[in-house]
Amino acid sequence: MKIRTTIASAALVLASLAVPAAAQAAPGGAAPTxxxxxxxxxxxxxxxxASTAAADGKVYAWRDPYRGxxxxxxxxxxxxxxxDCGDMRNKASSxxxxxxxxxxxxxxxxxxxxxxxxxxxxxxxxxxxxxxxxFSWGANLDGYRLKLDNAIASHRWVAGxx
Amino acid sequence: MPDRGSARRHPLRALLPPLAALLTVTACTAQPVTSxxxxxxxxxxxxxxxxxxxxxxxxxxxxAEQELLKTCMQAKGFPFWPKPKxxxxxxxxxxxxxxxxxxxxxxxxxxKLLRQLDDALADDPNERYFRSLPPSRAEAAAxxxxxxxxxxxxxxxxxxxxxxxxxxxxxxxxxxDAERTLYGDLPAWYRAGHIHQSLRSLQRQQVLGDAxxxxxxxxxxxxxxQRGHRYTDPQALRAYLDDNRDTVxxxxxxxxxxxxxxxxxxxGLAARxxxxxxxxxxxxxxxxxxxxxxxxxxxxxxxxRATALVRAAAASPTSPxxxxxxx
Numbered sequence: 119m120k121i122r123t124t125i126a127s128a129a130l131v132l133a134s135l136a137v138p139a140a141a142q143a144a145p146g147g148a149a150p151t152x153x154x155x156x157x158x159x160x161x162x163x164x165x166x167x168a169s170t171a172a173a174d175g176k177v178y179a180w181r182d183p184y185r186g187x188x189x190x191x192x193x194x195x196x197x198x199x200x201x202d203c204g205d206m207r208n209k210a211s212s213x214x215x216x217x218x219x220x221x222x223x224x225x226x227x228x229x230x231x232x233x234x235x236x237x238x239x240x241x242x243x244x245x246x247x248x249x250x251x252x253f254s255w256g257a258n259l260d261g262y263r264l265k266l267d268n269a270i271a272s273h274r275w276v277a278g279x280x
Numbered sequence: 281m282p283d284r285g286s287a288r289r290h291p292l293r294a295l296l297p298p299l300a301a302l303l304t305v306t307a308c309t310a311q312p313v314t315s316x317x318x319x320x321x322x323x324x325x326x327x328x329x330x331x332x333x334x335x336x337x338x339x340x341x342x343x344a345e346q347e348l349l350k351t352c353m354q355a356k357g358f359p360f361w362p363k364p365k366x367x368x369x370x371x372x373x374x375x376x377x378x379x380x381x382x383x384x385x386x387x388x389x390x391x392k393l394l395r396q397l398d399d400a401l402a403d404d405p406n407e408r409y410f411r412s413l414p415p416s417r418a419e420a421a422a423x424x425x426x427x428x429x430x431x432x433x434x435x436x437x438x439x440x441x442x443x444x445x446x447x448x449x450x451x452x453x454x455x456x457d458a459e460r461t462l463y464g465d466l467p468a469w470y471r472a473g474h475i476h477q478s479l480r481s482l483q484r485q486q487v488l489g490d491a492x493x494x495x496x497x498x499x500x501x502x503x504x505x506q507r508g509h510r511y512t513d514p515q516a517l518r519a520y521l522d523d524n525r526d527t528v529x530x531x532x533x534x535x536x537x538x539x540x541x542x543x544x545x546x547x548g549l550a551a552r553x554x555x556x557x558x559x560x561x562x563x564x565x566x567x568x569x570x571x572x573x574x575x576x577x578x579x580x581x582x583x584x585r586a587t588a589l590v591r592a593a594a595a596s597p598t599s600p601x602x603x604x605x606x607x
Contacts, residue, residue, distance in 0.1 A: 174415070174418060175410050175411075175418060175422055184433075193411075194402070216422065216426070216429075218406060218407060218410040218421070218422055218425065219406045219407060219410075219425070220407075227522065230394075231522040231525070232522060236477075237447070238447075238449075239426060239455060240426040240427065240449045240453070240455055241447050241449045242447070242449065243445060243446075243448075244446075244448060246445075248445070250445035250446075251441075251444055251445030252443060252444050252445070254443045254444075254481040255484075257375065257484050257485055257488045258488055258513075258515035258519075259515065259519055259522065260519060263485070274398060275398070275401050275402075276397070277363070277364075277366065277367055278365070279477055280373075280477055280480060
């Protein structure tokens with residue numbers, strides 16, 4: 119089945135990669151304080167490593183569908199994906215909310231601007247490239263009803279989806 | 281209702297309109313005192329825009345689920361503090377037009393409240409507990425709450441959304457167990473809940489695209505112009521604020537918000553938006569009646585279970601910290 123093959127091959131590709139040294143470190147380990155988590159995430163984890171890790175309370179974005187192509191994982195908020203994991207802005211094609219207890223909003227603009235989409239706790243969008251998932255909230259703001267694929271620029275945690 | 285006497289609160293108070301009480305957690309063995317929340321419309325709250333007066337049912341179901349999460353997590357050896365549905369009760373969202381002048385005067389467009397919300401989520405005791413754990417224990421806690429990572433594309437839960445696309449989730453872990461206990465049919469609830477959210481976003485889109493709404497924005501815009509603010513509609517004003525976040529001062533934000541809300545009332549835009557909400561939800565309900573009926577049926581069926589759970593929790597409070605003797 120096509121989907122299984124894609125996941126299997128993605129996993130093989132990832133397993134064969136040397137783990138890149140992320141510009142910022144912190145793969146688990148020292149926990150950020152509450153104060154840090156209110157600002158932009160200081161050290162998002164390169165998700166080439168993170169995608170083979172298990173639950174760690176982060177939100178994940180990968181460049182390709184089905185968790186492929188490497189990407190990024192954040193514990194806190196990010197005001198601009200351009201500066202994260204070698205630039206994730208307008209690049210994500212699959213998303214997973216592995217946050218411990220919150221939902222997450224993804225925004226069309228940096229600094230949580232423009233229209234947004236909300237992903238609940240534990241939820242995932244495995245293939246944004248089909249183009250059906252859209253910025254469905256924030257009517258008439260920039261990006262409203264455009265597809266999410268390769269269009270997300272920032273995110274923040276929220277208590278739940280509307 | 282039996283008089284609970286020395287209980288901290290009468291459980292039925294949870295179903296009544298709001299009284300203010302703060303959620304406090306003073307130490308990791310302290311017992312959180314859940315509050316009677318204002319039914320606020322926010323990012324996180326399904327508001328009373330569906331034509332059903334279900335804000336209190338939303339609150340009840342939320343609290344019942346939190347109690348189930350606590351029981352489940354404790355059985356797995358983890359503490360869990362029931363979370364408030366609205367960590368910053370004053371925070372509200374105004375999807376069509378800001379129409380509460382008092383709120384506008386206090387909060388502008390809610391910029392500061394949003395930051396308070398960020399802080400509240402980060403400072404939530406569950407989040408702080410989670411961040412304090414070493415990686416392997418954190419993994420165990422997250423797996424306990426949300427289930428192991430979903431790797432089989434044919435397994436788990438799936439909802440195909442009217443607004444487009446599919447969302448997936450694990451069907452294991454305490455979140456899934458809690459929902460299964462509360463709603464009975466977990467896959468059905470997962471679909472119904474996500475589809476309902478999607479339909480509410482569709483409702484907003486339809487209201488904003490409705491010719492009557494657009495016509496009403498003309499009068500709103502004239503009112504705003506008389507006050508020296510030139511915007512074709514509230515969305516244009518929000519876009520302006522979005523683009524100029526760093527330069528708009530708090531007092532400017534309040535001035536604009538108060539103007540928007542005042543004009544929303546005097547121009548009739550607020551009343552028009554409210555009427556159109558009802559009209560478009562009726563249309564959506566006709567088209568998606570099976571999905572909405574399922575959502576309503578599952579929630580109604582869950583209500584007595586939720587009531588019993590919340591009452592039992594109030595009557596016999598336990599520490600959020602896991603103890604050795606968990607029954």
